[in-house]
Amino acid sequence: xxxxxxxxxxxxxxxxxxxxxxxxxxxxxxxxxxxxxxxxxxxxxxxxxxxxxxxxxxxxxxxxxxxxxxxxxxxxxxxxxxxxxxxxxxxxxxxxxxxxxxxxxxxxxxxxxxxxxxxxxxxxxxxxxxxxxxxxxxxxxxxxxxxxxxxxxxxxxxxxxxxxxxxxxxxxxxxxxxxxxxxxxxxxxxxxxxxxxxxxxxxxxxxxxxxxxxxxxxxxxxxxxxxxxxxxxxxxxxxxxxxxxxxxxxxxxxxxxxxxxxxxxxxxxxxxxxxxxxxxxxxxxxxxxxxxxxxxxxxxxxxxxxxxxxxxxxxxxxxxxxxxxxxxxxxxxxxxxxxxxxxxxxxxxxxxxxxxxxxxxxxxxxxxxxxxxxxxxxxxxxxxxxxxxxxxxxxxxxxxxxxxxxxxxxxxxxxxxxxxxxxxxxxxxxxxxxxxxxxxxxxxxxxxxxxxxxxxxxxxxxxxxxxxxxxxxxxxxxxxxxxxxxxxxxxxx
Numbered sequence: 001x002x003x004x005x006x007x008x009x010x011x012x013x014x015x016x017x018x019x020x021x022x023x024x025x026x027x028x029x030x031x032x033x034x035x036x037x038x039x040x041x042x043x044x045x046x047x048x049x050x051x052x053x054x055x056x057x058x059x060x061x062x063x064x065x066x067x068x069x070x071x072x073x074x075x076x077x078x079x080x081x082x083x084x085x086x087x088x089x090x091x092x093x094x095x096x097x098x099x100x101x102x103x104x105x106x107x108x109x110x111x112x113x114x115x116x117x118x119x120x121x122x123x124x125x126x127x128x129x130x131x132x133x134x135x136x137x138x139x140x141x142x143x144x145x146x147x148x149x150x151x152x153x154x155x156x157x158x159x160x161x162x163x164x165x166x167x168x169x170x171x172x173x174x175x176x177x178x179x180x181x182x183x184x185x186x187x188x189x190x191x192x193x194x195x196x197x198x199x200x201x202x203x204x205x206x207x208x209x210x211x212x213x214x215x216x217x218x219x220x221x222x223x224x225x226x227x228x229x230x231x232x233x234x235x236x237x238x239x240x241x242x243x244x245x246x247x248x249x250x251x252x253x254x255x256x257x258x259x260x261x262x263x264x265x266x267x268x269x270x271x272x273x274x275x276x277x278x279x280x281x282x283x284x285x286x287x288x289x290x291x292x293x294x295x296x297x298x299x300x301x302x303x304x305x306x307x308x309x310x311x312x313x314x315x316x317x318x319x320x321x322x323x324x325x326x327x328x329x330x331x332x333x334x335x336x337x338x339x340x341x342x343x344x345x346x347x348x349x350x351x352x353x354x355x356x357x358x359x360x361x362x363x364x365x366x367x368x369x370x371x372x373x374x375x376x377x378x379x380x381x382x383x384x385x386x387x388x389x390x391x392x393x394x395x396x397x398x399x400x401x402x403x404x405x406x407x408x409x410x411x412x413x414x415x416x417x418x419x420x421x422x423x424x425x426x427x428x429x430x431x432x433x434x435x436x437x438x439x440x441x442x443x444x445x446x447x448x449x450x451x452x453x454x455x456x457x458x459x460x461x462x463x464x465x466x467x468x469x470x471x472x473x474x475x476x477x478x479x480x481x482x483x484x485x486x487x488x489x490x491x492x493x
Contacts, residue, residue: 007039007046007051007071008039008040008041008042008043008046011036011039011040011046011054012040014054014058014060015040018058022036022037022040028053028057029050029053029054029057030053031050042101045071047345047411048325048343048344048345048411049325049411049414052317052322052325055319056319056320056322059319071347072154073100073104073107073108073111074096074097074100074101075347075350075437076111076350077096077097077099077100077107077110077111078093078096078097078441079349079350079437079438079440079441080110080111080114081095081096082438082440082441082454083114083118083440085117093441145258145260145261145264146264146338147350148255148256148257148258148261148264148265149256149261149264149265149268150339150340150341151255152250152254152255152256152265152268153268153341154341154342155254156250157317157343158272158314158315158317158341158343159315159316159317159318160250160269160272161318162246162249162250163243163246163269163272163273163276164276164281164318166239166242166243166246166273166276167273167276167277167280167281168280168281170188170235170238170242170277171277171280173188173192174187174188174192175188176277179303181231181278181303182227182230182231182234185231185234185235185238186234188238189219189234189237189238193217193238193241194217195212195217195218195219195241196217196218196219197218197219197220197221197234198218198219198220198221199220199221199222199223199230200220200221200222200223201223202222202223202224204220205220205222208222209221209222209224209225209229209233210222210225210233210236210237212237212240219234219237221233221234226305227303228303228304228305228308229305231278231303232271232274232275232278232304232305232308233274235273235274235277235278236270236271236273236274237270239269239270239273239274240266240270243269243270243273246269247265247266247269247270250265250269251265251266251269271311272315275304275308275311275312275315276312276315278302278303278304278308279298279302279304279308279309279312281316281318281321282321284298284302284312284316285316285321285323287301287302288313288316288323289323289417291419292417292418292419293313293324293417293418293419293420294419295309295310295370295386295408305390306388306390306406307330307390307406310326310328310406310408311328313326313408314326314327314328314341314343314408317343324410324414324415324417324418325343325344325345325410325411325414326343326344326408326409326410327340327341327342327343327344327345327346327383327407327408327409327410328340328341328343328406328407328408328409329341329348329354329358329360329406329407330360330404330405330406330407331353331354331360331361331404331405332402332403332404332405333364333403333405335353335354335356335361336353337349337353337354338404343410344383344409344410344411345381345411346377346381346383346409347437348437349437349438349441353438354437354438355435355436355437355438355439355442356449356451357375357433357434357435357436357447357449358373358375358385358407358435359371359372359373359375359385359386359387359407359409360385360387360405360406360407361405362387363387363388363389363405363406363407364389364403364405367389367403368388368389369388370386370387370388370420371386371387371388372384372385372386372420372421372424373385373386373387373433374412374424374426374428374431374432374433375432375433375434375435376429376432376433376434376435377435377436377437378434378436378442378443378444380429381411382411382412382413382426382429382432383409383410383411383412384409384410384411384412384415384418384420384421384424384426385407385408385409385410386407386408386409386418386420387405387406387407387408388405388406389403389404389405389406390403390404390405390406391403391404392404412426412427412432413426434447439451439452439453439454440452440453440454441454442454
């Protein structure tokens with residue numbers, strides 16, 4: 001299900017280790033003992049807020065759950081089985097869930113085989129396109145480095161205590177107390193590391209926006225960067241210079257398969273560190289709550305960009321001082337997902353794009369303006385989100401700006417803390433936009449934007465009937481029974 005994880009076996013084992021009865025643990029979680037009983041028997045799911053509460057009560061690292069997360073395994077299996085290669089097998093979502101819960105080792109083996117199959121298929125298709133022999137060609141790996149690094153961030157729930165502590169240490173050493181922290185950072189960079197910085201013409205950097213030259217002890221930043229981005233890049237470089245032990249510890253404990261993945265993970269961790277320095281945890285959380293998560297005010301107060309503020313809001317998971325559990329997705333105008341994190345529990349497609357009804361796509365219709373959306377997944381879970389486009393600096397006429405869209409969202413029941421939800425009836429299901437994960441995993445047959453039938457249904461064509469959607473169920477009065485201009489469940493199962 002959308003914001004939920006089936007972790008009954010782990011929770012029952014944890015409760016017994018602590019010698020607690022179901023009644024006692026249910027009281028701590030503020031739920032009924034009968035509901036906890038259903039959770040432990042995997043007949044109800046553990047929502048993200050309950051999971052955070054459990055981690056807080058027992059002082060648990062959330063990775064205790066994330067490293068063997070049945071919910072993520074189920075989602076990956078469902079998406080794999082939605083591939084047309086399995087169309088003849090009639091694998092239902094319930095089958096994928098049963099496999100993940102009863103035989104997780106076998107389920108992971110199936111996923112490894114599927115990824116290998118996709119690699120071979122994609123390589124063959126790419127090779128066919130260059131069969132004329134024009135130039136060198138490199139095959140893709142089974143899992144892209146960006147996918148592996150996204151998984152590392154998800155496993156840590158985008159919260160890295162060691163980096164938060166390092167950010168606080170730097171703030172004290174560099175005396176980042178005033179409004180002009182960039183000047184303080186530059187003084188610290190020169191005094192502590194002997195590194196001088198300069199702003200260079202865009203053409204001198206040949207497309208780069210930051211370049212560190214170790215032999216010259218020189219940090220060069222591009223003129224095209226905004227002041228907020230310049231500050232961010234300065235802290236990023238300080239992180240790369242000083243935090244090797246922390247980066248190595250996190251990278252070595254993660255399941256990264258290539259050197260490219262490990263290098264990219266270090267970049268992601270340096271970005272996290274930069275955000276933590278510019279937006280200190282306690283002060284930023286207090287400001288977020290006091291302004292009711294008004295992103296524009298937070299941008300001005302912390303001299304940060306819209307995207308930086310959104311990222312920081314997804315990382316507020318410190319025990320005893322948590323913010324709203326947000327999810328974040330970033331796409332380009334073609335719908336390609338370049339960043340994803342689910343703190344709210346909403347599932348993201350791993351092998352395809354997001355549902356076209358998601359708020360993030362509509363942001364391109366109104367560039368620079370924040371759009372809001374109340375949405376409902378097929379299982380009934382409701383989410384509230386805001387979305388806006390952002391621009392990545394170009395390099396003059398020859399290198400135009402790149403426009404992306406970012407969505408930041410949470411479960412609807414937590415959205416009342418956000419100023420953007422004022423006037424929205426967060427309990428009114430009828431007002432919610434019906435959305436899904438992606439077409440092959442969505443059961444909504446009345447969606448006019450459906451591009452493919454669901455994984456568990458096949459396509460039956462009646463050429464004499466056409467509905468609003470090619471896949472919509474329609475009755476043909478001239479024929480007996482129901483015929484469809486789209487997909488229908490196979491008989492039998």
